[in-house]
Amino acid sequence: MSAFAIDMRDVSKRYPYFTLQGLSLRLEPGQIMGFVGPNGAGKSTTIRVLMGITAHDAGEVRVLGHPMPAEQARAKRDIGFVSHDMGLFANATIGWHMAFVRSIYPSWDASYAAALLKRFSLRAEQPVKGLSTGERMLAMLLLALSRRPRLLILDEPTAGLDPVARHVLLAELMDVLKDDSRSILFSSHNTLDVEQISDRITFIDRGRVVASEDKETYLDRWRRLHLDVPEGIRLEPRAGVTSITQGHRTAVVTTDAFTPALEATYRLAGFTVRDVQRLTLEEVFVETVLHTRTERGE
Amino acid sequence: MTRSVVGHLIRKDLFLYRWLIVGTVLVGLCSIILSGSAGAVGAGGQILLVTSVVVLAVFLAVHGVISERQTRSLLFALSLPISPLQYTVAKVVAGLVAFLIPWSILTAAIVGLTHVFNPGAVGALPSSVALMGLLLTNFCILTAIGLISGSELWSVVGIIATNTSVPLFMAAMVPRLTPATDGVMALWSGPIVVTLLAEFAVAVLALATAFVVQSRRTDFAHGAAA
Structure with missing residues (x-):
């Protein structure tokens, strides 16, 4: 069994106009990885492969020791997944969703959920269809965090959020990070967010990992x-x-x-x-991507 | 746990469809009562009955399957501890239950109320049941189209095709299947049985095709950003 929370080895996925190629990624337990790439770089595809929603063509993927996508149902018991591209059931309330998720996950922490509800200024009786983008994202984060997952996968969670909602969300994530047994993969094209919370960074561009290192060590070299x-x-x-x-x-x-x-x-x-x-992380990111493209003759 | 998650998803859909199920039963029962009347009111009742079941089928297939992709709640469902194929099972079972509850009640009501209040029209019951069977088959076809294509456009094509089949069936098949429309005996003749079996076979084939396609699919995130 893999000792890594995430262990991707030489993973490929081919689409007509996009290819994820030879992607290797490792996330240790308790680590927070910032997964940074331009739009269309392959972040969401990578995450969907990790979640078992998209099957890879080649390579090996293990999440919390489970081979994916074969054992995705077992792996997802311990994964909290939130994506900017995710929605909730429009005709139900936040409270209904909380009850729904609670009924599925025995690990649901009701008092933590109530505390998050208050902290995020949400109300259980709010219908999902009336939520703003930020409220919807916070509601999804509440549903993911309250089940106390071992691995949190966040796909562009701050996309489309106003500065206040972004601050609240990042503050909550910082709080979650106090539990050092939990691993987090945080995907974003916003390097400011990633710089705040990550202790490891991976840059992806045009379907390939161009750098994956400890954040401080990497930044210090530039x-x-x-x-x-x-x-x-x-x-x-x-x-x-x-x-x-x-x-x-x-x-x-x-x-x-x-x-x-x-x-x-x-x-x-x-x-x-x-x-x-x-250099700031953003400058390092841009420099890394452009340098790699030049080296590859792209 | 996985089996219970499938159960939770089925219960979730039934909860979200509860008013649609209740509404269809109420409208359907009213329309059956109206269809017992003579003249335009009776014809209106029959049309209302067919319409209510068609609307139920379209709503369940389109709203239940396509809308979950459009509102992106599909991704939320797939973040739960189930596989995409188990999600498909939950979707089909929930849709079938949500459809079969009103469908069964209304079919039983057609048979029961005709026997009680309009015994002279009992001879038309086999063709009425065959018509209800067609509506069930159409629902299965629409559900399969929704699951396989995930496309609103293909669903609209499916709706047009299945809806067209209803008046065609009424015009072409019902007279042939009811040789004694005004009789007091329901004759379950060979053509009726063949028709019912054919409807059942098409319904099973449509859903089986959906399962086969889903089991071979490697990407359940349609339109996903890279």
């Missing part, structure tokens, strides 16, 4: 160096440098393998290092 360049000198690409933007006598070098030695190398070569900046 730097942007602002250089003054002697006239007539042209900066050449080198290992670890992902991009170079050169002006008349200045240059900006971005690296994903920063060490003080790199800075020293430029100084020794006659360049003046005016500034060394850390």
Whole structure:
């Protein structure tokens, strides 16, 4: 049995106009993975493969030790899944949904559900069809969290939310994270959200994983160096440098393998290092995606 | 647990359809009573009866299957501890129960009320039962179309086709199946039995096809974002 909450190995899924190729992903128990990619990168497809809703063409998928999609019913007993693309039964109330989910999951925590209802400013008697996007998302999160799942899979949960609803949702997730036995896969194209709560990040682009590492370690490797360049000198690409933007006598070098030695190398070569900046997750994400596309000749 | 989740989903659908079931039974019973009258009122009653059962079938098949995709509650249902095929079982069973409750009550009412209040029309009962059988078959076909295609367009095509079959059946088949319409004896002749068996076979075939297609399907998230 796999010791990972999520263990995907070399998974492929082919569609007429999109292919998920050779995707490998591992999430350890208690880990929070930010799953980041541009629109259409394959995040939702990956998550549907994980949930057993979409069968993969090749590779191996295990969730909480269960092979997917064969044992999806057993695996889903311990998974809480919320997606921006998910709806509730329009003609029923939130309270009806709570009773419905409670009747299915013995692990349902009624007092926690009541606390979340209050915290999310929802009312049990509210019909689903009258809920705003944010309220609907919070209601779904309530239904997922109250069953106390071992694995929480969130597919773009903040999409379409106003800043207040987004803050409430993220605050609640931060609270959930205190339980370090629970694993979370958090998919988003919003790097600010991911940066707040994740301890591991995976970038996906055009159906392929382009990076998957510990967030702090990964961010720490990236730097942007602002250089003054002697006239007539042209900066050449080198290992670890992902991009170079050169002006008349200045240059900006971005690296994903920063060490003080790199800075020293430029100084020794006659360049003046005016500034060394850390990158935000968003900048790292964009740089990683564009660099990978260039390397692949896409 | 999985079996109980299927049961919960069936009960969920029946709960959501409860007013539709009750409404169809009430409208259907009223229309049966009206159809016992002579002239235009009687004809109106018959049309209302057929219409109420057709509306039930269309609503259950389209609302129950297609709308769950459109409102994306399908994804919520599939997040529960069941497989997509078990979801299909729950959907078909819930739909069948929701349809068969009013259908059985109304079919029984047609037979019972005709015997009690209009014994002279008992001879027409076999063709009336065959007509009700056709409506059941149409419901199964619409459900299968909804499950297989997941498409509103194909469902509309199915609705047009199945609805067209009703007046065609009434015009072409009923006179042939009721040789003694005004008789006091219901004759379950060979053609009637063949018709009922054919309706049953088509209904079973439609649902079986839906199950086969669903069991081979590898993607249950239609129109999903990548």
